[in-house]
Amino acid sequence: MARVVVDVMPKPEILDPQGQAIQKALGRMGFETVSGVRQGKRFEVEVEGELDEAALAKVEQMAETLLANTVIEEYTVRVES
């Protein structure tokens, strides 16, 4: 069994109100050195069997079709070291 991590982040050109809200909150809490926050999602996907290229391609496909909304988000797939 193997673990693949899919990170999904809002596209840079898309406004991220959550990230902005967090940045403001951090400022109020005294963390003034923070110049930007973006919030995305992290998925840990456990895959049965061997993690060959075909298996990784499948995870790519999951990310592309379901895990990310590519209209507003971008994703990266990587194997947990």
Next chain:
Amino acid sequence: MARVVVDVMPKPEILDPQGQAIQKALGRMGFETVSGVRQGKRFEVEVEGELDEAALAKVEQMAETLLANTVIEEYTVRVES
């Protein structure tokens, strides 16, 4: 300016209804080899100035107090390579 990544995941013993819903959906979509999915959050925090230990400690503190709810979540802080 440096980017620090904070990954926040539900604690393993805590119910993760989101992860379960995604796993079921993946199964219905034909990705049957997925044996588990957990969904967490990924924050990309941009910090001004040098990323020394003091700065990292500050991000740790943000994670502990705001970004993660340590009652039900755990977090890791790392510098984006």
Next chain:
Amino acid sequence: MTARVGVVTFPGSLDDGDAARAVRAAGAEPVRLWHRDTDLQGVDGVVLPGGFSYGDYLRCGAIARFSPVMESIIAAANKGLPVLGICNGFQVLCESHLLPGALVRNDNQHFVCRDQWLRVENVDTPWTRDLRMGQEILVPVKNGEGGYIADPETLEWLETLDRIVFRYINGNPNGSRNDIAGIRNEAGNVVGLMPHPEHAISTLTGPSVDGLVLFTSLLNSLLTPAMSGSSA
């Protein structure tokens, strides 16, 4: 014979009963469609109701988009079947790429339930033809993820090609770009909006009866079609 309008129930749909009630109040016959059905039972139009389909986990509407009933609805919508997506239904339509853009968490980070004024911006759809251009209507809005976003080009052509159907006025409840409350597809048969017209069909249980017109519009467009282009 009256029009038959499908109302889809996904697990987690909440306003499906209300949508069916609104269809009935407009004089049409609601036909309940289950998420696992692929047969649309020959309905004349479909309403995707509000709620939290599949818990709205991952992203609102993301999982519902892959349900069997949606495969049929996407195909039918592309052939011109009138489809109205309300709130979660709008999110499903965006996830299905029947409508452009996406809906994200409200800018104030809270769920918001309130009575909301909207301005009607487009009456060339089967769902809005009995409304007046520029008419102001009062309809409840209730959502946590109702902020409409799209990339700048998309926003630009939504504006120039008259794809915006409703706009928030007297305050934007969720940070939607360009105060967009609802949009349509190119053909006009597919309309999605965040506010809930099905909760504005009686002053006993809602703030107005303005929402009923969306449902009577559909009925009238089915009974007397081919009025496209006219503004009533």
Next chain:
Amino acid sequence: MSLDTVKSAETTPDVTQPYADLGLKPDEYARIREILGRRPTSCELAMYSVMWSEHCSYKSSKVHLRQFGEKAPQTDVLMVGMGENAGVVDIGDGYAVTFKVESHNHPSYVEPYQGAATGIGGIVRDILTMGARPVAVMDPLRFGPLDAEDTRRVLPGVVAGIGGYGNCLGLPNIGGEVVFDPTYLGNPLVNALCVGVMKHDDIKLAKASGPGNQVILFGARTGGDGIGGVSVLASETFDAEGPSKRPSVQVGDPFAEKVLIECCLEIFAADLVVGIQDLGGAGLSCATTELSSAGAGGMHVVLDRVPLRDSTLAPEEILMSESQERMCAIVEPSKVDAFLEICSKWDVEAVVIGEVNDSGRLTVEWRGETVVDVPPRTVAHEGPVYERPYERPADQDALQADTASRLPRPATAAELRATILRLAGSPNLCDKSWITSQYDRYVLGNTVLAMPDDAGVVRVDEESGLGVAVSTDCNGRFARLDPYAGAQLALAEAYRNVAAKGARPLAVTDCLNFGSPEDPGVMWQFAEAVRGLADGCLELEVPVTGGNVSFYNQTGETAILPTPVVGVLGVLPDVRTRVPMGFVNDGDTILLLGD
């Protein structure tokens, strides 16, 4: 140590057991040994300890709560009274309504979002269990001062949790309360009320009758939620495998509950259950002992069949788990297939875990061994009952003597202005829409009145317009001054709010939030409040149909203000005749009634 079975308990009478860590007193432990005629197994000890806890057994409050029955007014509307999951009231036209208010105070302090969310989830399952479709919720809340640091953590979390769960279930929120007082700072009150509607014939009871009937567990899988305390036992028995630390926080899955509601209603409509119980506090222990105690008296459960989320759980923990969104049904063998079919339509996991019998014992089997063999009544209904000492606090006289006449009164226009501004700006009087706008009031399309009106009104029948009105109220400061009168004032206010909508008040539910019952002063407040409420209900001729007691609401030595929250339900034959708040039409005459 290996598995602690009934057999091994018989042969090792002298094993020391951690009953004190589980909250049992020495005499309570002795009583368990006496009942069983041997020492309990660790599974049995776990069951008794949670079921005999204050929360589940009402051991300190029982002697007082009896007054609600003894002084119950004559009424022909009560169909199910206290003792079931919720009371049921006849509202006419063949309709019945069930409603109840419960507390989720302590969990909401630890994890505001999940604590409040699972509070809604729990009360909704209680209502569902009666055979009713839940139709509305309300949320009486109490917090520390608005500007306190911790309130900023607790309040938004609680409100988001109530909204997050209730909105996702599709239940309109039709009212509640928000009160700020320093005594609630380390101990907020999160009470949740739910109303459900059914036809007379649909009433279901928590009862396992009919030997041979099957026991079905359905809903979410069982995980390690809410069993922090019991891990003491598990770690004793299972130190080899060493279960990881168990979360005491329960996480809610409103989607699972929404699906469970629809699934149950379909099962009810097909008449497939003999008895049903939800799994709340004390989980399977509570459900199996209560069901068998109220029914044929015996049940055999095969614990290995319980679907688990976490395969390392020990049997003690499975019995104790407070995982949410689970139900337990008693089903005739011939109807099991139909039952399972409906569950599968809704993607709800369902498993036969046991069978009803007339042995008079609840037996639980794990890995082929018997780990529990108890008379269920002794666990569920015959727990300890305490006559706690109570005494009027020494400072009560001084408190009452300290009347408003000693306070300075505004003498000038400027002073009056300042006073009014201070009042208008005080959190207890301010507009609550920051909170209430986070709740869906429209879903289901039957909300006739909701916040900010005096009472919520929902339509029950679209044809006739039959509907109900509900209000909850309590002023803890009044109750502190005089708990007897304070409880009556809470009742009177809720009663008035319902009557003011044009509804006829029919029944009462209450959530009695107090400090530690081991403090004689608090116990006096409690006794007085119950006496006041019971007398008031007799006078107004509305029965108490059920409710909840929450003790130990205190921070250190400081108890909260005594807070007997009272909910009143009334009926309107036609909701179109409701009377909304405020002046509606130009030219209407204004009358002042009463003096």
